[in-house]
Amino acid sequence: MNSSTAELQRVLCIGGGPAGLYFALLMKARRPELQVTVIERNRPFDTFGWGVVLSDQTLANLAAADAETAAIIGREFHHWDDIQVFFKGRQVRSGGHGFCGIGRKRLLNILQERCLALGVDLVFETDATDDQALAAQYGADLVIASDGLNSRIRQRYQEVFQPDIDLRQCRFVWLGTHQTFDAFTFAFEQTEHGWFQAHAYQFDDKTSTFIVETPEAVWQAHGLDKMEQPEAIAFCEQLFAKYLDRHALISNATHLRGSANWIRFPRVVCQHWTHRVDVGGRSVPVVLMGDAAHTAHFSIGSGTKLALEDAIDLAGEFERGGSVDQVLEAYEARRSVEVLKIQNAARNSTEWFENVPRYTGMQIEQFAYSLLTRSQRISHENLRLRDTQWLGGYEQWLAGGKPLAPMFMPLTVRGLTLKNRIVVSPMATYSAVDGVPQDFLLVHLGARALGGAAMVCVEMTSPTPEGRITPGCTGLYNDAQSAAFKRIVEFVHTQSSAKIAMQLGHSGAKGSTRLGWEGTDEPLEEGNWPLLSASALAYGEQNQLPAEMTRADMDHLRDQFVDSTRRAAEAGFDWLELHCAHGYLLSSFISPLTNLRSDKYGGDIGNRCRYPLEVFRAMRAVWPAERPMSVRISAHDWAPGGNTDADAVVVARLFKEAGCDFIDVSSGQTTRAAKPVYGRMYQTPFADRIRNEVGIATIAVGAITDADQANSIIAAGRADLCAIARPHLADPAWTLHEAAKLQSHDVEWPKQYLSGRDQMYREIAKQQALAAAMADAAPQRNTEEEH
Secondary structure, three states: OOOEHHHOOEEEEEOOOHHHHHHHHHHHHHOOOOEEEEEOOOOOOOOOOOEEEEEHHHHHHHHHHOHHHHHHHHHHOEEEOOEEEEEOOEEEEEOOOOEEEEEHHHHHHHHHHHHHHHOOEEEOOOOOOOHHHHHHHOOOOEEEEOOOOOOHHHHHOHHHHOEEEEEEEEEEEEEEEOOOOOOEEEEEEEOOOOEEEEEEEEOOOOOEEEEEEEEHHHHHHOOHHHOOHHHHHHHHHHHOHHHHOOOOEEOOOOOOOOOOOOEEEEEEEEOOOEEEEEEOOEEEEEEEOHHHOEOOOHHHOOHHHHHHHHHHHHHHHHHHOOEHHHHHHHHHHHHHHHHHHHHHHHHHHHHHHHOHHHHOOOOHHHHHHHHHOOOOOOOHHHHHHHOHHHHHHHHHHHHOOOOOOHHHOOEEEOOEEEOOOEEEOOOOOOOOEOOEOOHHHHHHHHHHHOOOOOEEEOOOEEOOHHHOOOOOOOEOOOHHHHHHHHHHHHHHHHHOOOEEEEEEOOOHHHOOEOOHHHOOOOEOOOOOOOOEEOOOOOOOOOOOOOEEOOHHHHHHHHHHHHHHHHHHHHHOOOEEEEEEOOOOHHHHHHOOOOOOOOOOOOOOHHHHOHHHHHHHHHHHHHOOOOOOEEEEEEOOOOOOOOOOHHHHHHHHHHHHHOOOOEEEEEOOOOOOOOOOOOOOOOOHHHHHHHHHHHOOEEEEEOOOOOHHHHHHHHHOOOOOEEEEOHHHHHOOOHHHHHHHHHHOOOOOOOHHHOOHHHHHHHHHHHHHHHHHHOOOOOOOOOOOOOO
């Protein structure tokens, strides 16, 4: 069936929550001739829940969709601008966040009243056990499955919708109180078993939502799983007494017994949102909407937003016309992307609250900043737009003196001081001849050293001829190579204030392949050399089979790494990194997907790290003590059965014990089966976890594209350095240009760490940025539903 939307006569919404009610009223308002029915299992105007939160942005979307409904809702809102964080007996308050609270019951009552005024049929006290029978009863041409989180319709057609439901790690209970809060309040309290947090906000003139949350293990340790509601509520009242000012906590789920009102948040993702069913010989589309299609954790408050915007999108698509199938296809395609963005942010936010102990070593200033930016949707400059004074004070606190953009803060590691926090990532240039770097690499690294970054990194360089990835890759195993690298190092040291790092690594099973532009990881058409790896496992069907390393091979290669380390030190490199990521030889030992050994170098993660650690210790022993060493790891294999970020914590801890100063946190590329979840700064959460759980400095890398992101990462304590690749490839002076943009907003960087040439280039870049700013729109405040 591919009928026109003009033929649509009867719409049935199953579920009277925000999605179903709002879609019903929007469709009826646009097409009064439609017969629109909403089926709801509860009694008229008998809805449940405490307050919901919407942002200024969502209110604007509601006003554009239906001004009359938006105006009624707007008159009922309780507005606030501030967020207040209580932690370890101190508090931090910031403003400009622009949120509104309304009781869920009041919101639904408004939507119900508006539906009735428009002529929508509301059918209450009807349990929708059979959507097809209801579709036949009401002659529906379109069924909206807005039956909520535990959608029966989604379950009935699960083979088509393919839902993925992930129960998160914390338990939470949704309570209310007559204590009113003049800011959105986060309160953290430590007990003998762990941390609890409260999310509290006022939604009318006398009532606030009060959500209590804690990890499952802490919840059980306190016996809350065995308590009846009154006892558990009394426990929460005592724990958060200082914030309640003698007011009680109230449950609206007294019908539940035991601890049933403490739930784990289910993250719902559906592969498909639409399905056609046969109803009396007619093909009727069934469409998921709201929580039936997706959920976003309450910590970013976007569940109601997503439901309302689903309704806006589909109603708008029907108004634009076309066939019903075209409308539904466009709706699913567009909304699934928008929802994915919110869910990615919600995942970051959820994990932050699931791992509060990771951040409790911070002082409240940084703890609060980390909380505010936890989803990676709220950035440093966005916070400046919200509350300039507060952020300026935080920058001053972080820098320990004059306010300074975090990426401009110098960093001292062992005997080395970096002038800022920006590093040019190692990038393969395929420009070497017999492993000897040519003038191209001199220009490539030299230009970026002049471009403002604190340190430039040489591409992965092999300690052996056979360890190169391609014939165009660099090596450091003979005097010609040493001399060529020394020339590059001397240029960087004499012509800039940047430092320079050598990255050593062996390609393993991914070696003997073509130059990047001829086919990444594809084997040479001729002239292949033999390969070694942890196990005799080819990287892909088209790649050659490597030999499993023997103990003699390990000894020989370890000694070759040591020889290259000495050469790097003699050439004057400031920093040395060992490459243990991306499926190359040392990485192949660490990943269970590529290490199939049955000896002491295979099996559990400690054994799998044994040889890489041996190589690292041997290198550290000959590398000058005053110079730092880092290790690049793949923190996640992105493939079933592979390493995850939990394993990365173990790997990082082992390298820290071996004397590593920094973990350079990448991910993936260990197997062709990897399916990374990409997004802006998508690897940064791995760097965050390693840094704050292991207590080792980290380098964040991956889809970091501007100074705002770098500032956010450094300021939140998610990493200590940011490695930038592609932006520096496109613009050697990326750091200077980004700095100049910030300076156009009166953000300075420390002049004592700049050479005369740096200062000259900085002023040129600043003038360019000021000129460009004249043509650019001012940055907008992001007012997503981010508590």
